[in-house]
Amino acid sequence: MSIKDLEKIFLDKIEKEIKIEPKDWMPEQYRKTLIRQISQHAHSEVVGMLPEGNWITRAPTLKRKAILLAKVQDEAGHGLYLYSATETLGVSREQTINDLHSGKAKYSSIFNYPTLTWADIGAIGWLVDGAAILNQVMLCRTSYGPYARAMVRICKEESFHQRQGFEILLTLSRGTDVQKAMCQDAVNRWWWPSLMMFGPHDSESTHSEQSTQWKIKRMSNDELRQKFVDMIAEQAKILNVTLPDPELKWNPERNHYDFGEINWEEFWNVVKGNGPCNKQRLDARRKAWQEGEWVRQAAAVHAEKRKARETQQVA
């Protein structure tokens, strides 16, 4: 069959909402784009463990500590589902991890911000996981089978993440003046970076058109961002916090919230590596990998010893 015929079959499947599976023929660019997107999503989960892991030893109660541990553990699991999906596209785990450590691969820029107070953990759960959920629910309908299935599994686990974050802030918002101030301060620092999670405006987004054509992306950046603002603005009322945007206002004609312009300079700066914690995050990941080498070696040797013992017993 010619490439043209194969392409036609592929596009036909896309149109009919038939999922593309690992061994199906696909355009090289489709494969490359998915490897990039899925692996970067995986890196984001794993790097995302760091800002929250920072507060595990300092969570205010045993219950909060156990909950935060469970959440961070979930993020590790999510990273693993996604690394697993990336591998189905023909790239090794080693190569994928290497790309993160060498700085070649990106991860979500939101994780380049520091967690300064306990309230940050609440803000991350409410805003950052909230944004992630919108994106991930949309991706449950992505055209590549393994990615879509990983998203379904992740979405089931993600909703507890957002709820525990909101609950943290709710508790603070009903507390002392110091607690209320801490809550407002965290929201002030995490609001705009959360909006940036949805990426540049549709008009500036280079990969979007191709991704939409191939149904990798099912909703645009701006559409998702608007959905997020509408949802969060309502939830903020319950917390009695103000979102740090003087232009945020309900527009009855559009039936949506109007909101201010993102500081795109900050956005591109952080993406290009000049955020507050970029270096810290990568250093932490590299250190973890290097210091874990003895574990990987020990496990391999242990497995061989176990196998040798078993063959001896049988013989």
Add this chain to the structure above:
Amino acid sequence: MKNFILKYYYGDIPEDKSGGAADARQTATQSDWPLWEVFIRSKQGLDHKHVGSLHAADAQMAIENARDVYTRRMEGVSIWVVESKYIHASNPEEAESFYEPASDKVYRHPTFYNLPDEVKHM
């Protein structure tokens, strides 16, 4: 020529550039873990379903890791792990000819048969 200076990038760099890639390579061969596919039975009475894959040194480690990765919420009563290299699959490109014999045997479907209305329970 050995490269003593490893350059690390911290942001978005173009596809053709690559940072300190060399360091990971040397130790890789000693600690390479094979890939395993994981199948989980979520409840007695159901089949094992494929849920994903993971790297592990041997079968016991694969099962323990599968428990940690895929059953944090009690989603499994039984776990199977198979090294990926032992899975054999049909070729999707040959699907048309492979499955062709079944496509024109409409008499395999119950709706092919027209029975009078008076016949009950069939």
